[in-house]
Amino acid sequence: MVRKAFHSIKDLLSREQNEILSAAAVLVAIGLVTKVVGMLFMSMVARQFGTNDDIESFNLASVIPETITNIILLGAISGSIIPIFSKVNRDEDNKDFVKSFSNVMNVVMIFFIALALLAIIFSRQLIPLAVTLSNTKSEIVLSNAVSMMRIMLVSQVILGISAFLSTWLNIKQRFIIPQLAPLFYNLGKIAGISIFVPLMGGSIMGLVWGSLLGALLHLLIQLPLLRHLHFSWDIFHINRKDQNLKDAIRLGLPRTLSLGIEQAAVIVDKLIALSYTSLTVYSYAVSLIAFPLSLGTSFAIASFPSFSKLRAMGKGEEFSKLFLRIINEVIYLTLPLAVILVVLRVPVVRLVYGIFGGEFSWEDTLRVAWVVMFFALGVMFESLRAIIFRVYFSLKDTLTPFISSMFVLTGGIFSGILLSNYFSHFEHFRLTEIVFDWSYFVTRGDGQYGAIGLALSSSIIFSLEFFVLFFILWRKKVVIGVRRFIKKLVIKFLIALVMLAVCYVLAKLWEEILNTAKTVQLIILTITTSFASFTVYLLLSYIFSVEEVKIFLKLLNKILKLFKIVIKD
Numbered sequence: 376m377v378r379k380a381f382h383s384i385k386d387l388l389s390r391e392q393n394e395i396l397s398a399a400a401v402l403v404a405i406g407l408v409t410k411v412v413g414m415l416f417m418s419m420v421a422r423q424f425g426t427n428d429d430i431e432s433f434n435l436a437s438v439i440p441e442t443i444t445n446i447i448l449l450g451a452i453s454g455s456i457i458p459i460f461s462k463v464n465r466d467e468d469n470k471d472f473v474k475s476f477s478n479v480m481n482v483v484m485i486f487f488i489a490l491a492l493l494a495i496i497f498s499r500q501l502i503p504l505a506v507t508l509s510n511t512k513s514e515i516v517l518s519n520a521v522s523m524m525r526i527m528l529v530s531q532v533i534l535g536i537s538a539f540l541s542t543w544l545n546i547k548q549r550f551i552i553p554q555l556a557p558l559f560y561n562l563g564k565i566a567g568i569s570i571f572v573p574l575m576g577g578s579i580m581g582l583v584w585g586s587l588l589g590a591l592l593h594l595l596i597q598l599p600l601l602r603h604l605h606f607s608w609d610i611f612h613i614n615r616k617d618q619n620l621k622d623a624i625r626l627g628l629p630r631t632l633s634l635g636i637e638q639a640a641v642i643v644d645k646l647i648a649l650s651y652t653s654l655t656v657y658s659y660a661v662s663l664i665a666f667p668l669s670l671g672t673s674f675a676i677a678s679f680p681s682f683s684k685l686r687a688m689g690k691g692e693e694f695s696k697l698f699l700r701i702i703n704e705v706i707y708l709t710l711p712l713a714v715i716l717v718v719l720r721v722p723v724v725r726l727v728y729g730i731f732g733g734e735f736s737w738e739d740t741l742r743v744a745w746v747v748m749f750f751a752l753g754v755m756f757e758s759l760r761a762i763i764f765r766v767y768f769s770l771k772d773t774l775t776p777f778i779s780s781m782f783v784l785t786g787g788i789f790s791g792i793l794l795s796n797y798f799s800h801f802e803h804f805r806l807t808e809i810v811f812d813w814s815y816f817v818t819r820g821d822g823q824y825g826a827i828g829l830a831l832s833s834s835i836i837f838s839l840e841f842f843v844l845f846f847i848l849w850r851k852k853v854v855i856g857v858r859r860f861i862k863k864l865v866i867k868f869l870i871a872l873v874m875l876a877v878c879y880v881l882a883k884l885w886e887e888i889l890n891t892a893k894t895v896q897l898i899i900l901t902i903t904t905s906f907a908s909f910t911v912y913l914l915l916s917y918i919f920s921v922e923e924v925k926i927f928l929k930l931l932n933k934i935l936k937l938f939k940i941v942i943k944d
C-alpha cells in the first residue's frame with residue numbers, strides 16, 4: 376500500500392498538467408498551504424520583533440535584492456522566455472531546445488550575477504542613501520542592514536537559478552513542483568525564526584540565514600523531477616547569434632524596463648512607509664493581502680501556455696473565451712476574500728500576527744488592519760493584473776505593459792505621496808472621524824497612519840490600469856462579448872454587497888456576545904462569520920445562475936479529490 380501511494384504521488388508530481396482548471400486547482404491548493412506557512416512565519420516574526428527597528432532594518436535590507444530579482448528574472452521569464460520556448464519546445468527537436476534554452480539562461484544569469492555583485496560591493500553606499508532619501512525617524516542600524524543585504528543577494532542568485540528551472544518545468548507543463556518550491560522556501564524561513572534566531576541570541580540575522588536556507592530548499596526540491604525528465608543545461612554555451620536569444624531580448628527588454636519602473640514605484644512606496652516609521656506595518660499588510668493576489672497568479676501561470684498556444688494557432692475566438700472565462704473565475708473567487716478582509720480586518724490581523732502575543736501590540740494590529748482594508752478595496756483588480764499582462768505577452772506585445780507600468784510609477788508616486796501626507800495627520804484613525812482638509816494632502820503630519828495612503832493609492836492605480844488594459848484589448852477586438860461580461864460582473868458585485876452586509880451584521884452581533892480579547896472567542900467570531908457570509912454568497916450565486924459557482928464547486932472538488940488521491944492510495 377505504501378508503494379502504491381508513493382507511485383500515485385510520483386505520478387501526480389511528474390505528469391503533464393494540460394487542463395487549466397485542474398492545474399489551477401492544484402496550484403491554488405499548494406498556494407493555500409504556502410500562504411498559510413508564510414503567514415505562520417510572519418506571525419512568528421511579529422511575536423519576536425513586532426514593529427521595532429530591527430525588523431525595519433531587515434525589511435529595508437531586502438528591498439534591493441528583491442528588486443534586482445524581480446526586474447531581471449521576472450522580466451525575462453514572464454515577458455519572453457515562456458512564450459518563445461513554448462513554441463521552440465513544440466516545433467524543434469530536444470537538442471536544439473536544450474542549446475537555445477541554456478544560451479538564454481546563461482546570458483541572463485551572467486547579467487543578473489553581475490548586478491548582484493555590484494550591489495554587494497556598493498552596499499555601504501546604497502543603504503545609507505535609502506535612509507537619507509526616506510528622511511526616516513527610526514534608528515536604522517546601518518551596519519546590520521548592509522550585512523543582511525549582502526547575504527540576501529546570495530539568496531537571490533540561488534533563487535534566480537531556481538526560477539529558470541521552474542520556467543523549464545512550466546514549459547514542459549509541469550506546474551506542481553515549481554509551485555511547491557515557494558512552500559519549501561517558507562519552511563527555510565521558519566527554520567530561521569524558530570532555530571537560527573534563538574541560537575544567535577535573538578539576532579535578526581537569524582532571519583537572513585533562514586532565507587538563505589529557504590533559497591537552497593527552493594532549488595533542491597526541483598532537482599528530482601528535472602532529473603526524471605532528463606533536464607540538460609549546457610552551462611558554458613553562449614551564442615550571441617541565436618535567434619531565440621535575440622527574440623528573448625526583443626520581447627523581454629520592454630518587460631524588464633516596465634518591471635524596473637514598477638520596482639521603482641515599490642521602492643518609493645517603501646521609502647515613504649519608512650519615512651513614517653511604517654515600513655514594517657506596510658510589509659505585514661502586503662504579506663496578508665498576498666493570498667488573494669496569489670489566486671490570480673495561479674490562474675495566470677496555469678493559463679499562460681494555453682494563451683500562447685491559441686495565439687500561435689490563430690484561434691482568436693477561443694482565445695477571447697478563455698480570457699473572459701478566467702477573468703470571471705478569478706473575480707468570483709477574490710470578491711468574497713476582499714469582503715472578509717474589509718469587514719473582519721481587525722480579527723484577521725490579530726489572529727495572524729498577534730495570536731502568539733509577544734511584541735505585536737494592539738496599536739500595531741489597528742495600524743496593519745487599516746492598511747489591509749484599503750488594499751482590499753482594489754485587490755480584485757490587482758489580482759487580475761498577472762492574467763491580463765500574460766495575455767499581452769502571448770500577443771507578443773510587451774510595449775503596452777511597459778507604458779502601463781509608466782502610469783503605475785507616475786500615478787502611484789504622485790497619489791501615494793499625497794494620500795500618505797493626508798493620512799499622516801491622523802494619530803488615531805476612524806472612518807467616522809475623517810476630516811477633509813485640502814492642506815493635509817500637501818503637508819506632512821506626525822501621525823502613524825501614513826501607510827494607509829499607500830494602500831489606497833495602490834487600489835486606485837491598479838483598478839484604473841486594469842480597465843484601461845481591458846479597454847485596449849476590446850478596441851483591438853482581441854476580446855469579444857464584453858457586454859455579456861459586464862452584465863455578469865454587475866451581478867457578482869451586487870451579490871458581494873449583500874455578503875458584505877451580512878458579514879458586517881454578524882460581526883457586530885458576535886462582538887456583543889463574545890469577549891474578543893480572548894483568542895478562542897476571536898477565532899469563533901472570524902470563522903463563523905466568514906463561513907456564514909460566504910454561504911450566503913454561494914446561495915445567491917446559485918439563485919442568480921452565476922456560472923462560476925459551478926466552476927468553484929468543480930475547483931473545490933478537484934482540490935478535495937487531489938487530497939483524496941494522496942490519502943486513499
